[in-house]
Amino acid sequence: MAPAHVLILPFPYQGHVIPLMELSHSLVEHGFKVTFVNTEFNHARVLQALPNEGGNLKGINLVSIPDGLLPGEDRNDLGLMTEGFTKVMPGHLEELIRENNEKGEDTIKWLIADQSMGWFFPIAKKMGVRIACFWPASTACLAINLLIPKLIEEGVLDEKGWPKREEMLQIAQKMPHIHTSQMAWNQIGDPRGQPTIFKLVTDNTKYMELAEVTVCNSFYEIESGAYTLFTNLLPIGPLLPDSKFNKPLGLFWPEDSTCMSWLDQQPPKSVVYVAFGSLAIFSEVQFKELAHGLVLTGRPLLWVVRPDFTTGLSKEWVDDFLEANKEKCRIVSWAPQQQVLAHESVACFMSHCGWNSTLEGLRNGLPFLCWPYFTDQFMNQSYICNVWGNGMKMETDESGIVSRERVKDRVEELLASEEIAKKVQELKEFAARNLSIGGTSYQNFKRFVNLMMEE
Template identity: 30%
Template sequence: MASTTTTDSKPHAVCIPYPLQGHVKPMLKLAQLLHSLGFYITFVNTDFIHDRLLKAASITCFADFRFESFPDGLPPCSDDSSQDGYLLSEACHSNFLDPLRSLVARLGSRHGDISCPPVTCIIADGMMPFTITIAEQIGVPGMLLWPTSVCAFMALKYHHLLKEKELVPVPEGQLDSIVEWIPGLKDVRVRDLPLVHAPNGLSPMREAAQAFKASGIIFNSFNTLEQDLLDAISSMYPSVYAIGPLQMLLNSTSSGGEHPESVIGSSSIWKEEAQCLQWLHSKEPNSVVYISFGSRVTMTQQQLLEFAWGICNSNYPFLWVIRPDLVKGRSARLPPELLETIEGRGFIVSWCPQEQVLDHPSVRVFITHCGWNSTVESISAGMPMICWPCHCDQPINCRYSCRKWGIGMEMGNGIERDAVEKLVREVMERGEKLKQRAVEWKKLAEEATSGNSGSSSMNLKKLVEALLG
């Protein structure tokens, strides 16, 4: 699509992520993609997320890429911690609709306080399907960027069948039963399904059921990676756009364009400690273990210690992201005797530029919770994974990574230092097959996002055509 020449003539996309780190990141990448293709962007966060981004990432606004925010109605929260997930979900469904409707009404209004082109489309997080109503009221396409893998989306969509099959709560001995009633899903056990251990976690199931009301559903995935599942969805609902990996597509689309590739230095709500990259420069190729459990996972102090001693005892250099709130209910800290043992061999940060870390030649393996952003970024880097999934979509992402895509090894639920050490050594010393498969998937991701012929590139073109009506 050719870029337009004046701000007033640009199509105007309002992008609204769910207010969590793992949701803001892909939405911001999508917004940058559309911006590089000539869209005017209004990126809408809650006040809490907007303030965190300002402090951590130095947001730069352009004349045609601006940020707006609104209150979430929740009590104040420390900059070192995340908002309570349950309260946030409740606030989203009870507090967000009216301020978002008012904001959209003000955008482009010649009598309002915001001067910009009329809104031509709304793209919101899949956890916020009520935004479809706002789009319908102003007569523009309303699309959803779904924040999980396609396999997780399908599992959530058909989650109601667990009750019909009397699998909630899961009877003893049924956790390892293979699921055969979800279209496109293969070799997945009951234990791998999202929220199977959290029957009260109704919100994502409800959102998945409502997603087909949108003008389109967007996934940060690519055709080759989840072909069977995309075929299954497309047979029910044709307006599905797999345009991932988003960063690869952004790199491909933005090269040579008139807009800067990056609107902000980072999409992180934590301050990234870039000095870890200098530390990586000092290490031998394929020698470092990288550990990060994302922005939401918490663990006990004992689990932290078992991980720490297991990684330490493997005798490999490591880079570890330990958020201040990683240990539930207390500040995450390693004991002095362990810090003394790892001095010079381990580098600990509270947050880091993960995509740059995964691309670094010194890194050999990624110990991860299997959140979808981390999984896609690992695939994009050709990086093998050691998987420790905890909740939500993480178990099914782990299952696909280990069994279908062949790029990971599962650690299991129980964390013991000897098992951690053994698994790290196995992947570091004998993980050639995992690395080979990871590199193969990276090449397929590059093909999907390259030029005009890649599947994600073509799907992006179709998406833009649909957004333009």
């Protein structure tokens, strides 16, 4: 029997592409053929970032479609991007499926789409393609999205998604508290895009009804509260298709793997790893305070600084900083993060708390210093600091800056905490058990694969 052909459709941002690429590799191992759809802009970045030999993409065909934006328009603007791709992508996706299936072989039987792309579910269903919904963030975040009508009815939110009451909210036991002002759709950067994002969220929760199954990149032990509320959601995480780190993950920037040999030279559990994901931006003042604070710890530092990470900072300042601290400091534009976090020399992870980073640090038994930037990252911080107990929050002063002294003190507090060290180890063991034969996520993934193999 020919392998089933699956179309994979991520929301067009790095944090969504990575877990669906991880899932794609796992599906290929089970005999599926995968067509992975990126926007033209992201597709070009992924191809450029692949290793020289093209990477191990066996069984995965990378294709692209337009995103509706003009060259030079800001693709980090969530509202603008959403307006663009929801207008042009449906037609191109429909054409892609039709052209493929009219050939009569390798028919696309399944669509596995990011829940944020649920607007395509009605079209796929009309074309006879079966639908699986994929949720890449915390299940708690999805649970709140699903409860928006109830939150509006109870007067927590208004009809536009803005808070009517300023309060800490917990929708179930063992779920994180979140302030009503920090709902993911209200934390997108430019508030002018909020109506577009809120409409996308509410529409897509309705489209989920068209999917036969919703799978989540999470596992039961860390989000039991959310899975108690919504028993139909299927946790299959933390996704880990390649323990040897040989398979490409659809990265938008080339990895600087030279930092791995630098890590080899550092003592065990000594390095502070700092990475704030693909979208966070720091002011010049905050960047300098962070840099000086990290030096004050006296520990080796591996810091990911994208070219667009800060505004107004001169290259000369960074060069001088590196020269003055060359013995203990390494800065790279993008790191092979999963390899870094698995390295024995890394002591802790200062992070924006994106869900991928959260799971990767948790799986590798690392304590967190939390510095969220936008969307769901504040809820992930609440999980880490208030529910799981495997990290601490970075706190600003009255001017809104995390001072160098606070950076130094927080690193020392984190690494001195025996309670956090114990929690970190427990969570690492939970993750490993789920991925092992017989684990809950292992069994759920088998159920998912068996469903998609049905004739």
